[in-house]
Amino acid sequence: MPPPLLRIENLCVEFGPSHARSRVIDQLWVEIARGETLVLVGESGSGKSLTALSVVRLLPSAAHIVGGRVYLNEQDIFALPAHAMSAIRGRRIGFVFQEPQVALNPVMTIGDQVGEVLTCHLGLRGRARRTRVLDALAAVGIDNPEQRAREYPHQFSGGMKQRALIAIALAAEPDLLIADEPTTALDVTLQAQILTLLQTEQRRRGMGMLLITHDLGVAWQVADRVAVMQAGRLVESAPRQAFYAAPAHPYSQQLFAALPRLAASARPPVAATEAPLLEVQGLSVRFPRRWGWWRGTPDNLHAVEGASLSIRRGETLALVGESGSGKTSMGRAILRLLPLAAGRVVFQGQDLAQLAPAALRLQRRHLQMVFQDPYAAMNPRLQIGEILQEGLIAQQLGGGPAERAARVAALLSQVGLLPAHALRYPHEFSGGQRQRICIARALALAPALLVCDEPTSALDVSVQAQILALLEELQQRLGLAYLFITHNLGVVARVAHRVAVMHRGVIVEEGTVNQVLFAPRHPYTQSLLAAVPRLDVRTP
């Protein structure tokens, strides 16, 4: 058996200042063979990214390697002097980072950023270098490379940047490619393209590849072998088929269980007996790129254009679309957190768009919102109790302090937290708990409709499942209606009664879950569905 391309032996990494160090990677053993793709899976904070950075010795200064060895082709990388590492990085190990938006130097042309690698490692200059740069760009699927090489990162779209990053990583023909969450920041359609690109290049060049992801779907698509990390330890490592057929470690099983699947919805549609709770007609939202008379004439960005939808009491309507499709603007416009350019928002028989500010304030108690990022949605300076009481005070509900405190306690237990938590501050809670608090805040005013804007996308899969369950339970108990905004089709299948698909500010398709997910009519919906990574294996 040939020696492995990369061997990580007993890697231990600690983090933090000298007096308060914590171990973030503990006795990690990993091997990657030539031509093999190892996918390292784990939730946030499991130490998978630090593992990748340790291999190239680029840990942040707060992290320290306290033990272990890394061999590349049987060469001890850790024993090399610091300056010799530059001959390894880029040349022998290519590295693709997670955030293409910030990983490229903003003031350097793409061509130069690719060419730099060639000059540095292969000593190429002038015409030779230029040819290689264009080749490299063309190889990762960038059209018109002559033109593109002269452009700056900000002129590239997200997917193009990620391609450029891959071109840089591959430019000097490395033996090993490390890709750290290469698709997390991208929409599903782009994700599929990038994964395919990585896979083809890896196969073509016979490289080893270490791919890091939190998404089991992604792992399924590209992995030869899957390794699972939890809290700095490797808990399972197995070939792909074996892993997906029967994850051995309980943690792996837990991950699988929490994974939303693109499956037929089991939820019966809500009966159309009464008038819809909310009816939106011809809604448009425009953003002036500038404002004020002396700053020039407004130049509008059309975020939502003539969108219509309706929701009944107790119903969940999922609004699906990729980033920038206008779904968040739509949600906020319904709550009149954004000014409407046109359209009617009829809620409980009243057109919100026509309401005066005072009347609107009173009406607000019936419509509430849950935000995407539970970390930004709460004022860090307020205690949970104060946060939950804010609406009561603003709407002059809930009587005196004692009654309000009782209401807060009730709300907290409703979302599965303890009444004692009312005295704590947001930063003392985990992401999932915070999202529960946000839901509690929205429920404080006993609304009829909750607009949930990607309430789970910032959370790990296991937590995501809990939140979805909570929302479902609340709907059943309180008869809430949800406008559920998401990009994750797997989630849609689980929570929604009906689905509306949004593309470039326009609702392109609407129907029941089963209709849209399994018999899409609009080409955009079709392409969206085609790009979702599928785990076509038997679930345990």
Add this chain to the structure above:
Amino acid sequence: MPTLVPLWSDVCLWLLVLVGLWYARQARRHEPLRAPWRAVRRGPMALAAACVLLVYLAIALLDSVHLERTTRPADGAETAILSVLDVLLTPLRLGVETSYSAPFATRAFSQESVLTSAGRVQREYPRLRYGAAHSAESQGARARDIFQRSATGAVAGLALALSALWLALPAALGRTDRAARAAGLTLLALGVGGGVLLALATRYHVFGTDKVGSDVFYQALKSVRTGLLIGTLTTLVALPLALVLGVAAGYFRGFTDDLVQYFYTTLSAIPGVLLVAASALLLDAYMTRHAEAFTSLLARADLRLLALCGILGITSWTSLCRLLRAEALKLREMDFVHAARALGARSGQILRQHLVPNVMHIVIITTVLDFSSLVLAEAALTYLDIGVDPSMDSWGNMINAARLELAREPLVWWSLAAALSSMFGLVLAANIFADAVRDAFDPRQREFGLTPSAPTARVCE
């Protein structure tokens, strides 16, 4: 019986102390406020600097309780209104020689004509009236005396500092970590240094005397209050303006924003020094027209100081306002502000509850950062004759007076040295402390301790 005569600036300073105490109380109760301060407290340098600042503050506070004696003092030279510090330092205050004398000198710096017993006029270096008056004039005796006194002072200071540590440290700091050790050492050093200085100052002029024979050490101590007042009260003036206008502009945008931006762009377009100069002239005019309102010199100087703070505040609120506006623009798009609006909260409530608390870190950072530059600005402005009243003890006045002394031969260096070093001590401590505060409050965590922002243009250079 002495009665309390509060000057306006005293009132302001004590008010500020009360606000500080109130803030500390709030901070102790509210974890989000407390956490960054805990981070500040963990830095050894910061805590040591804080100790130094506290000593300066204590001096300023002692100097900010003014008493009036109703009984007529025996010595006619004594002015009626005195601060507690003046009373404590009575030997320094009254030990006035005729003119220059060097530190620890026994004789005056320059000759004077003296009538000898024979009735002849003679030029000689006269013996000082107060400086080293008790000790023999020989070199050895004086050195011995100085050593003995310093030793006594050091021991007394050490004892005092130790007892203070014994009482205060465990309670305030909880545990004896590195920072607490540094603070303890600083306190000990300050105690010993202060003890030695005070023990010597009663008998010697430790920093010499100035042109009219006043003790320079005493002047340097009195200047602390001026520097501190300028550094703090200015922010007090600038803060409400900047806070209200900046946050409102950022939150409401539109016309409010245009108006506020217009205001501060216009104000900051005017060169600061000229604005200060023009306003200083205005003040002079006012005082002349209302001369009867300022019966005592102290009240005049005091009002002028307050006015200077006001003027500096008006010229310096713009940069803070700009920062706050930018921050408010960011905050208004935060989800929790949207959430509050969705809950039906009024604008006023949103501003008060969500925006203002979340820009306070900027306010605190700016306040501590501006402090040192304001102390330095005072000296520069006083040099330009648009600073504090010439009758007021201030480092600017000391430097201004002392710069002529550099041309003397032999050099009269002590006045300048005393002013510069005591100012340096305060500014250095303030800078170090400000750094720690910024690191603790700035959400962008940085790699290392010292992370300044763009230096604001200094007034003088």
Add this chain to the structure above:
Amino acid sequence: MRKLSLPLALALALGACGAEPLNNPYPTAESGRSILYTTFEERPKHLDPASSYSENEAVITSQVYEPLLQYHFLQRPYALVPLTATEVPQPTYYDAHDQMLPASAPDEQVARAVYRLRLRPGIRYQPHPAFAQRDDGSLIYHGPRKERPGTVRSLADFPRLGTRELVAADYVYQLKRLANPRLNSPIAGFMGHYIRGLDALGVVLRAAPDRSGGFLDLREFPLAGARVLDRYTFEIELTQKYPQFIYWLAMPFFAPVPWEAERFYAEPGMAEHNLTLDWQPVGTGPYLLRENNPNRRMTLARNPNFWRETYPTDGESGDAAAGLLADAGRPLPFIDAVHFMLEKEDIPQWGKFLQGYYDTSPIAPDGFDQAIRFAPDGSAELTPEMRAHAVQLSVATQAAISYIGFNMQDPVVGGASAGARKLRQALSIALDVEEMISIFSNGRGVVAQGPIPPGIFGYREGAAGLNPVVYEWRAGRAQRRPLAHARALLAQAGYPEGRDPASGEPLTLYFDAHSTGPDTKALYQWYRKQFAKLGLRLVVRMTDYNRFQDKVRQGNAQIFSWGWNADYPDPENFLFLLYGPNGKVAHQGENATNYADPEFDRLFTEMRALPNGPRRQALLDQLVTLARNDAPWIWGFHPQAYALSHQWYGNVKPHMMARNTLKYRRLDTTLRDQQRKAWNAPQWWPLLGVGGGVLLALGGGWRLWRRRQRATIA
């Protein structure tokens, strides 16, 4: 700090190309030339002799313009000698019926006083474009002709220069200029009392067509009191007897101004570039103003057309021994050029003097100890360091007085009541002027016993000149009366122990002041100390200069510090400061305290018209006694001017009235260059030290970097 190597290299390069000291502030080309370097602190506002009235302006105008008379350079007491005139004129008096009167005629009889003045022929103006003539005698640069250069920024843009002989009409022309309201002559109002028709001319000129910026030809307007008799002779006629008038004839107000110059500067485009008589004088004096850049320096250069004035051949006894007569009879001036450099700060000025870059220096109060110490007998002498530099010191008591005034209209300190007078007297005793001189003027002053300074007629030495209100004569010298005496006076004034009986509080007095520089704080602290000696409370009302002036003018001040510099060496010029009709508030005169005493005023008018003599002395004694007793001033002191100059600067004899003395001075430039080099050897070691430190730090950095590059993971 690393870039210090740059100035180092620069300095080495500079040092290599000439043996000049590195810190020489002047161009290399100037070394060895006969140029006097001195300073000016504030830019002169007016150099037009009609409007210039300040000391710093006189330093320039006196070298450029020549009035009719001048003070003798060496003789003491000060004596007038002719300059452009052939002799010092004697007035002829006429009564109302045109009858000639004797010189001793009483004031009331004199209706006209006529001064006949005769000029030396052959005096010519400095070369100047205003005089440039064509062959036909017409002036080139007058009127819109082609010859005018296209762009005029300075006088150097005019290629052609010319000159003209000085004639009597030029003096008359200047007399008329005094009346020109546009020139705002500070003495127009004052002289209007005396010179016949001057006021009337002013009225006429005010009504004259206002050609803004244009030339108002004064030759067309007659002045009754000035008549040109022939090319070199003219008469000035006064409406009353005014013996002090001849002193005015020695001032630049009475210097000639050629009409061509005024016409020339009135051309369009001149005033915009500061080409006016105020900035570019045209005179007959020994020097001409070559460069007037008030932002940096003003340069005087030798006037090539200067008439052959010679160094005086007679002087005081002792002048010959002091070498002051070595140049007797030689043509003036001796120095080629004078550079006045702008120095706003004392320290640099003093430093440069010590380094030999200024030839003369006043003594800054804080350089004083370095330069002067007092001999056992109390007289000033140079310190050893100064003597090592062979610096010369000249001391002279100025014809000036610096005093503390009480506003006589103030209800507390003013008025003729006995109480107020005693209060003033008590304060006069308490305020220790000797200490003030010693602390704030480094002893450069003579305690004033009355308004008349030494060297002026009427001043009395010793016990005879003692002010008995404040001093007593003990042990052969004047001694300040004890504080107990002052306290007693205070009690008599109604303020026992300094308390106001009405309130029981200490009496509060107000000192009105304006900031005068770094010493201000110490000074007013000192004042408070003085008043506190009597248990009084003093509040210093500080304000800016404008408002301070305003307060005094409106009589709102209470106690203030004031001063006077004599216009001419006559007691009248001091006592008129106490003359009632000169009151500041009522008459906008120079009597700042508004003192008004009928007896004093009567005696003053009599004294004013008398020639110096026993009768005048007797009157002066009475006047002084009256003033001392009323004590409207705390008499303060007569400042002494201490001037330092280097050994290479010759013919130095202080003169407190004359300003046109630069022409007598002499320079030894060889000695100057030698000494400058000797005193200014540069010190290189600090730069090497700094450089070494930087290199060390960089070396450390380099080693650190290497170590980091070689690091492995253990």
Add this chain to the structure above:
Amino acid sequence: MSAYLIRRLLYALPIVLGVNLLTFVLFFVVNTPDDMARMQLGERRVTAQAVALWKAERGYDRPLFWDASRSGVDQLTDTLFFTSSQRLFSFDFGRSDAGRDIGADLRQRMWPSLAIAVPVLLVELALALTWALLMAWLRGSALDVWSAIVCVAMMSCSGLFYIIGGQWLMAKLWHLVPISGYGEGLAALHFLVLPVLVGVLASLGANVRWYRALFAEELAKDYVRMAHAKGLSEPRVMFGHVLRNALIPILTGVVVLLPSLFLGALITEAFFAIPGLGSYTIEALQAQDFAIVRAMVYLGSLLYIAGLLLTDLSYVLVDPRVRLA
């Protein structure tokens, strides 16, 4: 681009107007023309008539804002405020109260100010950048820590300290440079060494720390890690990537200062007798020559606005991401 410029210039107009109004109120309402006249005419033998004349000569005898005795537009235009503003707007600074042409003085005194300010800026920039780069490069080392301490100490010294100390050491003790003064052309060189050195030292500490922080901020960015991951050597990363990005805020920070360099350094110029605009301002303040002060304020605000404009433009030049819309 030109549309943008025009818009910015139009925006500047109300600001200039505001500045003008504010300074007018400060200088004419507070300090009345009578005060100025008395100040300028000197204290001896000044008559009320002379004051009136002085005021009339300068047009200061008109009412300040509103002339009720006139009719129509003249009520507004025949006032001190209107006429003096009108002159300022047409860049006619008029004559100083002492009678000199301010425009000519400004043109003359601008150069010495620049002769100090520009070298200070350049030397300072070079020195601070090098030092900060070294600190960032050797971050965390003793050199870094000690440099930071030295910088804080340097910041904590009063600017007056550098001036007084520098003059005393360099000129008086070591005879290396003239104590003060100024020369024309090349002769100015050795006069400039000390003021420039003082100017550099006075702000070096703060700038080094700022630059060091900018470098540290850039170093923490992902593209730097990316550059390392590419295998670039440390110097290449520093100069090719970090420096280039950090220079954007530094350069634009410098550009905003450029116009104000004309205004000179107040105290430095006064102390070293440099005949620049800084000392001009101080002299005017001390002499209460309000015509000059007003001109300087106006000039200062114009230059400030120019600085803002230049900053915007320089962003376009150095940062490919920014375009003017």
